[in-house]
Structures are given as C-alpha cells and as structure tokens.
Amino acid sequence: MSTKKFMYLNRKAPYGTVYALESLEVVLIAAAFEQDVSLAFIDDGVYQIVEGQNTDGIGMKNFSKTFHALGDYDINQLYVSAESLEERGLSADDLMPLIYEDEDDDWAEKPSVKIVSNAELSKLMSDQDVCLSF
Amino acid sequence: MAEICGAEVDEEGFLVDLSDWNKEIAVEMAKGDDIELSEEHWDVINFLRDYFEEYQIAPAVRVLTKAIGKQFGKEKGNSKYLYSLFPYGPGKQGCRFAGLPKPTGCI
Numbered sequence: 001m002s003t004k005k006f007m008y009l010n011r012k013a014p015y016g017t018v019y020a021l022e023s024l025e026v027v028l029i030a031a032a033f034e035q036d037v038s039l040a041f042i043d044d045g046v047y048q049i050v051e052g053q054n055t056d057g058i059g060m061k062n063f064s065k066t067f068h069a070l071g072d073y074d075i076n077q078l079y080v081s082a083e084s085l086e087e088r089g090l091s092a093d094d095l096m097p098l099i100y101e102d103e104d105d106d107w108a109e110k111p112s113v114k115i116v117s118n119a120e121l122s123k124l125m126s127d128q129d130v131c132l133s134f
Numbered sequence: 135m136a137e138i139c140g141a142e143v144d145e146e147g148f149l150v151d152l153s154d155w156n157k158e159i160a161v162e163m164a165k166g167d168d169i170e171l172s173e174e175h176w177d178v179i180n181f182l183r184d185y186f187e188e189y190q191i192a193p194a195v196r197v198l199t200k201a202i203g204k205q206f207g208k209e210k211g212n213s214k215y216l217y218s219l220f221p222y223g224p225g226k227q228g229c230r231f232a233g234l235p236k237p238t239g240c241i
Contacts, residue, residue, distance in 0.1 A: 028191065028194070031194070032194055032196070061190065062190070063190055065188065065189050065190045066189050066190045066191050068188070068189060069189040069191060069193070069197075072193070072197045072200070072201070073194065073197060
C-alpha cells in the first residue's frame, strides 16, 4: 500500500459539537494504516489542545488526554495557527506539552506541536494528498 | 441483554457500563473463553486499564505491543506472546476482560 499524506484540519471548539472528538477518532483509526498523518488546529480548533481542560460542569468526556497518546501512534506533526492563537489571546504556553519519542534519535522526547503562520499552513495544506476538515 | 456477575454486557461481551468492572468479572469473562487468568494476563489487563485511565482510549495492538515490551521486557513485546495469552486478540479480548470499550480501529 502506498503512503499518502493526510492532514486533518480541526476548526471547532472541543465541546458543544461532536466534530473534535470525531476527528480524533478518525485520526486514530487512520494511524493504524501507517499513513503520513498530520493535524492542524485553526480558528476555535486551537482550544482542543489547550492545557487544563475541565468538563465537570458540562457532563461530557474530557478527551483532551487522548492527544497525549498521539505520539505512540507516530503522529507527531501538530500544526497550530499562530494567528488563531493570537486572536484568542493564547500563546504556546497555554497549550498541552504534547511530545513524541524519536525512534531514530535514541527515543529522545521531542515536541509534536509546531506553531506556524497561516501562510505556512496553507503551503503545508497544498503539499497534502488529502485534507479532511472537521 | 446478557449479564456477567450482574453487570450488563453488549452483544460482543463488552461491558455496557465501564464502571461496573471488577476482578471477578474479568475472571468470569475469561472462564467463558476457557482461559484461566495468570499473572501474565493480569499484567496486560492492568496495563490496559492504566492506559485507558491515562489516555481515555484503548491502545491499538501496535501501541500495546510496543508498550508491553518496554515495560515487561523485550521477549514479551511481540504479538506472538500476546496472542498466546489472548488467542482472540490482545486488543479485543484483553480489552473486554479489562472492562474497556473495543479499541478504536479494531475491526
């Protein structure tokens, strides 16, 4: 099977709609097929990987912990829109410290999250075989 | 709807309410599959439960295999070993005994 480049675009807040959770489920399923998978967080989607989420008040599952598992699934390209962060008064320090272990570098822990401009993001998107928007 | 030790299970034998789980349920489920749970089984079951607690998902078999090898020694980090414990699949059968949902991506 040939490898294709898949990018999952996450544009919506983590709770209130089912998009964010569905996206993550699809990402994890796709990971089983050993494709080149990357994620992008744009608009309110940046809230999906904000540190310290608490869903006690809304009775929904707090699935933010699951993002920490992505490294184990060899998903280590998480791009975050710098503009979207700034528009919401957020910075890199507000995001979860998501990491992966680099097999080719003696399992050194490396950050998976990269903050990029929208211009860089659109270039990344044009390099993909498939972009799926959630 | 079927029950095991008074806990409701779905048509594939997975717990409907994950909080119902206890060790007796795991033992009963294993008995139903003609398996007597050994210490090695419990290592995997406890690992699965810890993983679920931490990440809110059941790990894919590939991830499970790698992690078991890391934690319990290389000779155990392969699917042959895991299938010897859980002949119906470490993901599917192991997660069922551990009271977890069916792993994401497990068909």
